[in-house]
Amino acid sequence: MSEPSTTMTVPHAPDPTAPILEVVDIYKLYGGVHALDGLSMSVQTGEVHCVLGPNGAGKSTFFKMLMGTERPTSGRVVYKGEDVTRYPAYRRARLGLSVKFQNLRVFPELTVYQNLFVPLRRKHAPAQIPARVGAMLAQVRLPGSEDRPVQQLSHGQQQWLAIAMSLASDPELLLLDEPTAGLSQDESEQTAAIINEVNASGVTVIVIEHDMAFIRSLKARTSVLHYGRLFAQGSFDEIAANEDVRRIYLGTA
Amino acid sequence: MSQPNPLVAGISRRLNGPQTLGNSAFFWCAWLLGLALLVALPLLVSRYQVINASNILISCILAMSLCLIWGYGGILSLGQASFYCIGGYAFGVVGINLIDAQGNTDLALLAGIAIPVVFATVLGGMMFYSRLKGVYIAILMLVVSLLLGLFMRQTADPSYTIGSAFLGGMNGLRPATSADPSIPNMILGFGDYVIAFDGRRSEFYWLVLGLTTAIYLGLRWLVNSSFGYVLIACREDLDRTETFGYDVRLVQLAVFCLSAAIAGFSGALYTAWGTYIHPDGFGVAPNILVVIWVAVGGRRDLTSVIVSTMLLSWISLELTSSGEISLLALGVILVLAMLLAPEGIIATAGAWIGRTVRRRGGMPARSRESVT
Numbered sequence: 001m002s003e004p005s006t007t008m009t010v011p012h013a014p015d016p017t018a019p020i021l022e023v024v025d026i027y028k029l030y031g032g033v034h035a036l037d038g039l040s041m042s043v044q045t046g047e048v049h050c051v052l053g054p055n056g057a058g059k060s061t062f063f064k065m066l067m068g069t070e071r072p073t074s075g076r077v078v079y080k081g082e083d084v085t086r087y088p089a090y091r092r093a094r095l096g097l098s099v100k101f102q103n104l105r106v107f108p109e110l111t112v113y114q115n116l117f118v119p120l121r122r123k124h125a126p127a128q129i130p131a132r133v134g135a136m137l138a139q140v141r142l143p144g145s146e147d148r149p150v151q152q153l154s155h156g157q158q159q160w161l162a163i164a165m166s167l168a169s170d171p172e173l174l175l176l177d178e179p180t181a182g183l184s185q186d187e188s189e190q191t192a193a194i195i196n197e198v199n200a201s202g203v204t205v206i207v208i209e210h211d212m213a214f215i216r217s218l219k220a221r222t223s224v225l226h227y228g229r230l231f232a233q234g235s236f237d238e239i240a241a242n243e244d245v246r247r248i249y250l251g252t253a
Numbered sequence: 254m255s256q257p258n259p260l261v262a263g264i265s266r267r268l269n270g271p272q273t274l275g276n277s278a279f280f281w282c283a284w285l286l287g288l289a290l291l292v293a294l295p296l297l298v299s300r301y302q303v304i305n306a307s308n309i310l311i312s313c314i315l316a317m318s319l320c321l322i323w324g325y326g327g328i329l330s331l332g333q334a335s336f337y338c339i340g341g342y343a344f345g346v347v348g349i350n351l352i353d354a355q356g357n358t359d360l361a362l363l364a365g366i367a368i369p370v371v372f373a374t375v376l377g378g379m380m381f382y383s384r385l386k387g388v389y390i391a392i393l394m395l396v397v398s399l400l401l402g403l404f405m406r407q408t409a410d411p412s413y414t415i416g417s418a419f420l421g422g423m424n425g426l427r428p429a430t431s432a433d434p435s436i437p438n439m440i441l442g443f444g445d446y447v448i449a450f451d452g453r454r455s456e457f458y459w460l461v462l463g464l465t466t467a468i469y470l471g472l473r474w475l476v477n478s479s480f481g482y483v484l485i486a487c488r489e490d491l492d493r494t495e496t497f498g499y500d501v502r503l504v505q506l507a508v509f510c511l512s513a514a515i516a517g518f519s520g521a522l523y524t525a526w527g528t529y530i531h532p533d534g535f536g537v538a539p540n541i542l543v544v545i546w547v548a549v550g551g552r553r554d555l556t557s558v559i560v561s562t563m564l565l566s567w568i569s570l571e572l573t574s575s576g577e578i579s580l581l582a583l584g585v586i587l588v589l590a591m592l593l594a595p596e597g598i599i600a601t602a603g604a605w606i607g608r609t610v611r612r613r614g615g616m617p618a619r620s621r622e623s624v625t
Contacts, residue, residue, distance in 0.1 A: 067496055069492050069495070069496065088495070088500075089492070089495045089496050090495045090496075090498050090499055090500045090501065093495070093496055093497060093498035094498045098496065099496050101493070105490050105493045107485075107486065107489050107490070109489075110271070110485075111271075114271065114482065117479070117482055118482050118483060118486040118494065118497060119497040119498075121479050121482065121483065122497060122498045122499060123498075126479055165497075168497070169497060169498055
């Protein structure tokens with residue numbers, strides 16, 4: 001709030017060169033373990049950005065810092081020029097951040113419609129919600145499944161429902177943690193298409209992924225995390241060709 | 254059913270929904286039959302039994318307050334009886350002080366609701382805004398209740414006098430001097446237009462029955478409303494709900510205060526019923542008793558909680574003459590219920606009856622209700 005870096009941002013004409021998100025020197029300690037160890041990086045408005053890294057590199061912790069479900073030990077998170085480091089998750093959500101966590105966290109005992117009702121209710125009048133649900137389900141390849149109990153959906157369908165729930169608040173920055181985990185080849189391709197469509201509608205997307213073919217199909221700028229720091233950054237082809245990245249993934253480091 | 258009356262359809266849409274068991278025409282017919290039986294009860298049983306039935310209905314209101322916060326909100330409070338007692342003391346203290354001047358207990362009843370709410374706002378504000386969760390809240394609430402009980406027990410010193418009311422320690426609330434009025438009955442109305450509800454008479458029973466029914470219907474409407482969905486979402490996954498943009502601390506605080514208001518209200522009714530209130534209600538046993546009523550019936554359904562509270566309170570009454578056996582018996586019932594039907598005996602039985610009736614009647618399972 002008292003942050004002097006609150007620069008002029010015109011809401012209706014975002015500067016495509018301005019970063020929508022910056023993290024500055026983030027540390028997160030769990031006990032004595034450095035989950036994040038001085039991570040700094042930025043994400044440009046309008047891009048799809050992939051975050052790669054071996055297990056334990058700090059990717060999911062990074063997302064928790066961005067969404068605000070946990071706070072960093074030190075460092076800053078800046079969203080659209082505003083320092084949101086001390087903001088609780090609901091305030092960040094209202095600023096336009098949204099997340100799909102690694103474990104889906106759908107409500108299994110409710111129907112698809114009821115799952116989408118809760119995130120939609122905050123912004124939409126109840127009378128509009130059925131139509132919104134219909135449109136969102138078409139977008140995530142689940143048309144007509146309003147009345148199905150979520151526990152009857154396949155894992156891939158639950159992934160898509162979780163993505164739809166994250167989209168329900170009309171976010172400007174969408175965080176997706178492993179959206180293809182446990183999906184078939186065909187479902188992964190559909191998921192990539194969904195992400196590209198969402199991005200084309202103006203939403204900046206950050207994706208945590210392991211599946212190289214999937215990242216290639218997103219044509220995303222890619223950051224590699226290792227031991228809680230930014231290890232490498234570049235286009236997917238640059239990262240794929242990077243010897244050091246291959247080395248840490250093969251575990252010979 | 255025949256042609257839908259728009260009024261009936263509108264009420265039905267608001268009272269029925271996935272958050273409550275029993276949404277069918279069959280259920281509501283049985284419900285009306287049960288209500289009619291309860292209304293007719295004073296004509297069927299002895300006066301002594303009507304007095305007990307009034308107390309059981311007051312317990313049902315208390316049980317609904319825990320059902321709301323635990324079953325629907327996911328916040329287990331082991332100190333729900335403390336709100337009941339605070340409401341009871343507030344009614345008594347204000348009632349003793351104002352009954353002669355005002356001629357009614359309207360303000361005393363209001364105090365029985367407002368003071369527990371103020372207490373819940375302070376306590377809940379601290380708990381939820383410091384992001385306290387689960388078992389810590391449960392234990393904290395029990396400790397707070399026990400501390401309040403300890404405090405009230407040592408108020409036998411004459412200095413613990415509020416106006417005309419003397420807190421009275423172990424002996425319970427009393428008038429300060431023999432010239433002061435004793436704890437009043439429920440007297441509602443204004444000026445000369447007042448109705449007195451003597452706790453030993455059928456009028457009081459019908460008053461409490463009406464209030465219990467109103468609170469039950471109001472809570473059914475609440476949990477099936479769109480706020481009810483947010484409440485369920487908080488119960489199922491608090492952090493996820495917050496990432497949708499909901500200030501979950503505020504949601505929890507709001508439902509905690511509403512629960513305290515209902516519990517305090519039932520406490521005020523209890524004081525008016527027996528015209529006495531004493532510190533034993535803050536103890537472990539009363540707090541656990543509420544949990545047993547709710548857990549055995551099925552904490553996620555209001556109707557089940559009411560049915561089980563009626564049955565268990567009746568069993569308690571029948572066993573009172575046998576001494577400590579009563580609480581022991583309820584403990585055994587709780588353990589059996591948790592083993593056989595973890596979602597609650599009445600809720601499980603109710604779901605089974607619902608399935609059977611649908612199969613026999615060939616009625617389709619309910620499709621999606623439009624949520625408003």
